[in-house]
Amino acid sequence: MARYELVKRSVALITLTNPPVNALSSAVRHAIAKSMECALSDPKVTAVVICGENGSFCGGADIREFAGPLKGPPLVPLLDAIEAGEKPVVAAIEGVALGGGFELALVCHYRIAHSKARLGLPEVTLGILPAAGGTQRLPRLIGISAALELITTGRHISAQEALKLGIVDQVTEQNACEVAVEFALRAVAKPLLSRRVSMPCKPREIRSAAVMGIKRECLHGHEQDLGMVPSLGTMGRGIAVCLARVGISVIAVESENKLLETGRQMVIGMLERDAKRRGVSASLNLLKFTISLQDLKDVNLVIEAVFEDMALKKRVFQELSKVCRPATLFCTNTSGLDVDALAGVTDRPHLVVGMHFFSPAHVMKLLEVVCGPRSSSETIATAMSLGKRMGKVRVAVGNCPGFVGNRMLKPYIDQATFLLEEGDFGFAMGVFRMSDLAGLDVGWRVWKESGLTGSDVDPENPPRRRQGRRYCPIPDMVCEKGRFGQKTGRGWYMYDKRGGTNAKPDPLIQILLETYRSKYGIQPHNISNQEIIERCLFALANEGFRILEDGIAARPEDIDVIYLFGYGFPRHRGGPMFYASMVGLERVLERLEHYHQAHPDVPHLKPSPLLKKLVACGSPPVQKWREHIKTMHSHL
Numbered sequence: 001m002a003r004y005e006l007v008k009r010s011v012a013l014i015t016l017t018n019p020p021v022n023a024l025s026s027a028v029r030h031a032i033a034k035s036m037e038c039a040l041s042d043p044k045v046t047a048v049v050i051c052g053e054n055g056s057f058c059g060g061a062d063i064r065e066f067a068g069p070l071k072g073p074p075l076v077p078l079l080d081a082i083e084a085g086e087k088p089v090v091a092a093i094e095g096v097a098l099g100g101g102f103e104l105a106l107v108c109h110y111r112i113a114h115s116k117a118r119l120g121l122p123e124v125t126l127g128i129l130p131a132a133g134g135t136q137r138l139p140r141l142i143g144i145s146a147a148l149e150l151i152t153t154g155r156h157i158s159a160q161e162a163l164k165l166g167i168v169d170q171v172t173e174q175n176a177c178e179v180a181v182e183f184a185l186r187a188v189a190k191p192l193l194s195r196r197v198s199m200p201c202k203p204r205e206i207r208s209a210a211v212m213g214i215k216r217e218c219l220h221g222h223e224q225d226l227g228m229v230p231s232l233g234t235m236g237r238g239i240a241v242c243l244a245r246v247g248i249s250v251i252a253v254e255s256e257n258k259l260l261e262t263g264r265q266m267v268i269g270m271l272e273r274d275a276k277r278r279g280v281s282a283s284l285n286l287l288k289f290t291i292s293l294q295d296l297k298d299v300n301l302v303i304e305a306v307f308e309d310m311a312l313k314k315r316v317f318q319e320l321s322k323v324c325r326p327a328t329l330f331c332t333n334t335s336g337l338d339v340d341a342l343a344g345v346t347d348r349p350h351l352v353v354g355m356h357f358f359s360p361a362h363v364m365k366l367l368e369v370v371c372g373p374r375s376s377s378e379t380i381a382t383a384m385s386l387g388k389r390m391g392k393v394r395v396a397v398g399n400c401p402g403f404v405g406n407r408m409l410k411p412y413i414d415q416a417t418f419l420l421e422e423g424d425f426g427f428a429m430g431v432f433r434m435s436d437l438a439g440l441d442v443g444w445r446v447w448k449e450s451g452l453t454g455s456d457v458d459p460e461n462p463p464r465r466r467q468g469r470r471y472c473p474i475p476d477m478v479c480e481k482g483r484f485g486q487k488t489g490r491g492w493y494m495y496d497k498r499g500g501t502n503a504k505p506d507p508l509i510q511i512l513l514e515t516y517r518s519k520y521g522i523q524p525h526n527i528s529n530q531e532i533i534e535r536c537l538f539a540l541a542n543e544g545f546r547i548l549e550d551g552i553a554a555r556p557e558d559i560d561v562i563y564l565f566g567y568g569f570p571r572h573r574g575g576p577m578f579y580a581s582m583v584g585l586e587r588v589l590e591r592l593e594h595y596h597q598a599h600p601d602v603p604h605l606k607p608s609p610l611l612k613k614l615v616a617c618g619s620p621p622v623q624k625w626r627e628h629i630k631t632m633h634s635h636l
C-alpha cells in the first residue's frame with residue numbers, strides 16, 4: 001500500500017500505492033507509519049519524499065471505509081508525527097491532493113506540485129469537515145479568510161493558485177517526484193522549525209508528571225475555620241485524574257499523610273467512576289502518592305496546584321529547583337498570579353509556564369496556557385500539546401493579573417455589584433450565583449491583599465471609594481458575616497445546606513441592602529434589563545479590547561473561546577467579543593460613552609482606544625480586528 005525505497009543514496013521515497021487515487025485506507029496509513037519509522041530511524045536517510053503512484057498524490061480518506069468502524073492507525077497522530085519528525089519531508093503532488101491527501105501534504109515541510117495538479121478540501125461536499133488538521137493548518141499557512149473560503153466551498157484549486165496563495169513552494173512542468181527529490185537534498189541543511197505549519201516548535205513528550213496540591217493550612221501552621229477554606233487539593237485532584245486517564249504516570253504530592261490519604265481515596269474514586277462511565281479499566285497503576293518532594297527528582301514536568309498564595313508558590317518552586325532535574329518543566333496552576341515572578345525564583349525561568357485549569361479540572365474543558373516573557377517556545381508548545389492530550393480546549397494567553405478570563409471578569413462583576421447598590425436585588429442572577437459557586441472569600445482575599453479592604457482600610461474615608469475610583473463594599477460585608485457562598489450554605493443567596501446548589505433569595509441580604517442604602521442615602525430605582533445587560537457585558541467586552549491591545553490574547557476569537565468554555569457564556573451569543581460585534585461596535589461605543597459619563601469614577605466603562613479605532617475604521621468584522629492591533633505578544 002506504500003512502496004519504500006532509498007534514492008540518491010540518502011532520500012527515502014515513499015510512494016502511496018492504493019489505486020485508483022491512493023486514498024488513505026487503513027493499510028495505506030499503516031504503510032506510511034512504517035515507512036516513516038524506517039526513514040526517521042535509518043541514519044543513511046537525510047530527507048523524505050512522499051508521492052503517489054499513477055500520477056495521483058492522494059484523494060483523501062478512503063470513502064470505501066466510511067461505513068465501518070475505524071481500523072488501523074488513526075490519521076491525525078500519524079500526520080502530526082510526520083510534521084514533528086527531524087528530517088525534512090517533501091510532498092510531490094501530481095494529479096490530486098484532496099481532503100486527507102491535502103492534509104497529508106500540509107504536514108510535509110515542503111510541497112512541490114505539478115502544473116496540472118489540483119488541491120482542495122472537498123469534505124464539505126460530503127457533509128463533513130476536514131478532520132485531519134486541515135482546518136488548523138491551512139489558516140496558519142494562508143490566513144483565515146483564504147482558508148475559510150477553501151474549506152467552506154470545497155473548491156479545487158490549480159497548482160498555480162496554490163503557489164500564489166503560498167500553499168506550495170514550487171510548481172513544475174517536469175516529474176514532480178524527481179523535482180521533489182532534488183529539492184529534498186537541498187533542504188537537508190535547513191532548519192525545520194519554521195516549516196512546521198501547526199507548530200513552529202516541537203513540544204516535548206511528557207511521560208511522567210507530578211501534581212502538587214497543598215492546602216492553605218501548610219502556609220501559616222494550622223488556622224481556624226479550615227472547613228471554609230476551599231481545598232486547592234480539589235484542583236490538584238482534578239488535574240491528576242486528567243493526566244492519568246490519558247496514560248501519563250502521575251506522582252501526586254501532598255504536604256502531610258492525612259491529606260495525602262484523603263487525596264488518594266478521592267483520586268482513585270474519581271478515576272474508577274470515570275473509567276466505568278467510559279467502559280475502560282481505570283489506570284490506577286499510573287498513580288503514586290507521596291509527601292516527599294524527593295520523589296519528584298525524575299519527572300518530566302511538575303504542575304504546581306498549591307494554595308493561591310505567591311509566597312507559598314515561590315517557596316515551592318525554590319524547593320523544586322533543588323530537587324528536580326535541570327530539564328524538568330515547571331507549570332503553575334494559578335488563576336491570576338504573576339507567572340514571571342514565579343519563574344524568577346527558579347533556576348530555569350525559560351522552563352516555567354502557567355497552566356490555568358478551571359474547576360473542576362477533570363470536567364471543565366478550558367485551559368489557559370499562560371506565556372511568561374521568559375517562557376521558551378518549546379515550553380509553551382509542550383504545555384499546549386499536553387493540554388490537548390488531556391482533552392482541553394487550550395488558549396495561549398499573556399501574563400498579566402487575571403490573564404484573560406479573570407481579568408475581564410473584574411469589570412463585569414464590578415458592574416453587577418454597582419447595579420446591586422443602585423437598584424433592585426434579584427436581577428443579575430448570573431454574576432451572584434456564579435460568585436456563590438466560586439466562593440466569595442476568594443475575591444475578598446484578593447481585595448484585602450491589594451489594599452481595597454481589610455482592617456487597615458478606613459471604609460468611611462472616603463466612603464464607597466478606594467484608590468481614586470468607585471468601590472462597592474457590599475461583597476466585603478457579606479464575607480464578614482461568614483457567608484462565602486455555596487460551600488458555607490450562605491452567600492448572596494441561601495442554600496438548603498452547606499454545599500447545596502438550590503439557591504433561594506435570602507431576606508437577610510435584603511435587610512443588609514436596605515440598611516446599607518439608607519446609611520448612604522441611596523434611593524433605589526428600577527434598572528432596566530437593557531441597562532443591566534449593557535453595563536455588565538459591554539464592560540466585559542471593553543476589557544477584552546484592552547486585552548487585545550496589550551497583546552495578552554492573540555485574537556478576539558481566543559477571548560470568546562475562553563468565555564464559552566471556561567465561564568459558561570451562552571453559546572448562541574458566540575462569546576463577548578462576537579456579541580459586541582453583533583450588537584454593533586458603534587452602539588457598544590456609544591453606550592459605554594454614555595455610561596462612563598454617568599459614572600466617571602468607573603474607569604472600566606471608559607471606551608478602550610481599540611474599540612474607538614475599530615469604529616473609526618468602519619467596524620470591521622471580528623476576524624479583521626487583528627489587522628488593527630499593534631502589540632502582538634511574541635509567543636501567541
Ligand SMILES: C[C@H](O)[C@H](C)C(=O)SCCNC(=O)CCNC(=O)[C@H](O)C(C)(C)COP(=O)([O-])OP(=O)([O-])OC[C@H]1O[C@@H](n2cnc3c(N)ncnc32)[C@H](O)[C@@H]1OP(=O)([O-])[O-]
Pocket residue numbers: 020021023059060061062063064075096098099100101103122123126128129130131132134
Ligand atoms: C480526513 C479527511 O479530512 C476527510 C475525512 C477526507 O479525506 S474525506 C475524502 C475527501 N476526498 C474526496 O472527497 C475525493 C472524492 N473524489 C473525487 O473528488 C474524485 O473522485 C477525484 C479524486 C477528483 C477523481 O475524479 P475523476 O472524475 O477523475 O474520477 P472518479 O470517477 O470520480 O473517481 C475515480 C475512482 O476513484 C475512486 N475514488 C475517488 N476518490 C476516492 C476516495 N477518497 N476514496 C476511495 N475511492 C475514491 C472513485 O470511486 C472511482 O472509483 P471507480 O468508480 O473507478 O471504482
